[in-house]
Amino acid sequence: QDADASAPEEYARAVISDLPSNPKLFLRRYQGTWVLESWVPGIVAIQRGFAPRGGDVVLASPPKCGTTWLKALAFATMARGVHPPAGDPGHPLLRVNPHDCVPFMEKLFAAGLGSKVMDALPSPRLMATHMHHSVLPASIKKNPDCKIVYICRDPKDMLVSMWQFSRRIRPDLELSDLLEAACDGSCLSGPIWDHVLGYWNASKASPETVLFLRYEEMLQDPVSNVVKLSRFLGRPFSPAEEEAGVAMDVMRLCSFEKLKDLEVNKAGSGSGSPSLRGVREGAFVNSSYFRRGEAGDWANHMTPEMARRLDAVMEERFCGSGFSF
Ligand code: A3P
Structure with a gap:
């Protein structure tokens, strides 16, 4: 359905009740x-009004x-002129969660904060979305001056991660519920x-x-991927930076171990700036x-049968596309 001419919130409210649901x-x-x-109201507003x-x-x-990792890496790469990734005790990533950067x-x-917050960000702006490419407004995807960095992951690990995350608010949720939804296409995203x-x-x-990244490849060779990212973003490391190992510094600053152990990210309650996340996160501290932060943790939670089923669905769906997990 396309947005009509009414206000985004009104339109969203009106259409939500007619949309198929899970x-x-x-x-x-x-x-x-x-x-x-x-x-939904956010997506409608983006489609209609994002400039x-x-x-x-x-x-x-x-x-x-x-997503969290990519946010940290892109932010650290883009901000390195002002905030060197090593030796800056005031680096934002040491003080706030990547989702607040x-x-x-x-x-x-x-939350109705889109234009206000986005307009206030200095250029070049970084922003994140879970929207499908098909849903992105043409103002983004047909714009040669906008870049998109995409990251995906083995769906088995994605589902296990989503299950563990969701159980914070839905302790009754079974992994098999998510598997069913993933196989018929109706899981989140x-x-x-x-x-x-x-x-x-x-x-x-x-x-x-559009730069296409894979979580597993990033784990295997994070520095090369940081270099690739910096080139794609039009911020390649200079010979002096290469000499100084700045890509390695970015990788270290954004590593799972480093970020996880920071006081700000160990926080058991409350979370960062409501202005950048849209709303405070409640259970999602x-x-x-x-x-x-690993590849293959699915094996600790899925039966081989579940894994085979999901793999088979993906294989069938990706057949002939040139892509496979
Ligand atoms: P697991 O639940 O498998 O550990 P997102 O950021 O899109 O919500 O994805 C969360 C997943 O990324 C979680 O996976 C989390 O542990 C992992 N992750 C978060 N920060 C990371 C980092 N710096 N490096 C590698 N993985 C990271």
Whole structure:
């Protein structure tokens, strides 16, 4: 459904009740994609009113695929002129959670803070979204001056991570509930294959504006990926920076171990700035964004049968696309 001419909140309220729902997961299907019901007004507002600036960088991901890490890496890379990644005790990433350094668009716009907060950010702006590529406004995806960095992850680890995260507010949620939803496409940010393929195809069509990253490859070789990211963002490391190992400094500052052990991210209650996240997070305190930080933890939670089923669905859906997990 397309937005009509009414106010975004009104439009969203009017259409939400007509959208197909997955009540168990608090989801609605909006333009073919499954999103949290509370994000719908934000997505509508973004589609109707987001005004990009030249140089904007959108960090896109399905949830639980390394968004926090990508936010930290992109922020540290872009801000390194003002905040060197090593030897700056005042570095924002040492003081606040990465989610308070890069705003999450859907929630911010849903809270009516979109324009106010985004307008106040200095250029070049960093922002994050879980929206499918198909749902992004043309003002972003058809704009040669906006860049998109995408990260995805083995859906088995994504689901286990999402399950552990969601159980903070839904202790009754079974992993099998999420598996069912993932297989039929109706999990959060599903269908997963459409989410991935939208950005995969965009990155093939326009590699200079869409960078496609994988969580597992980043774990395997974080420094090379930081270098790749810096080049893509138009901020390559200079020979002097290379000599000084600045890419390594960025990698260390943003590593799972480093961020997880910071006092700000160990916080057991409360969370950072409501202005960048849209709303305070309640159960999703800073520490909830750092769990294991590994590839393959699914094997500790899924039966081989569950894993085979999910793999088979993904294989079938990605068949012929040139992409596979
Ligand atoms: P696990 O639950 O498997 O540990 P998101 O940031 O998209 O919500 O994804 C969260 C996942 O990324 C969690 O995975 C979390 O532990 C992991 N993660 C968070 N920060 C990370 C970092 N700096 N490096 C690697 N993984 C990180």
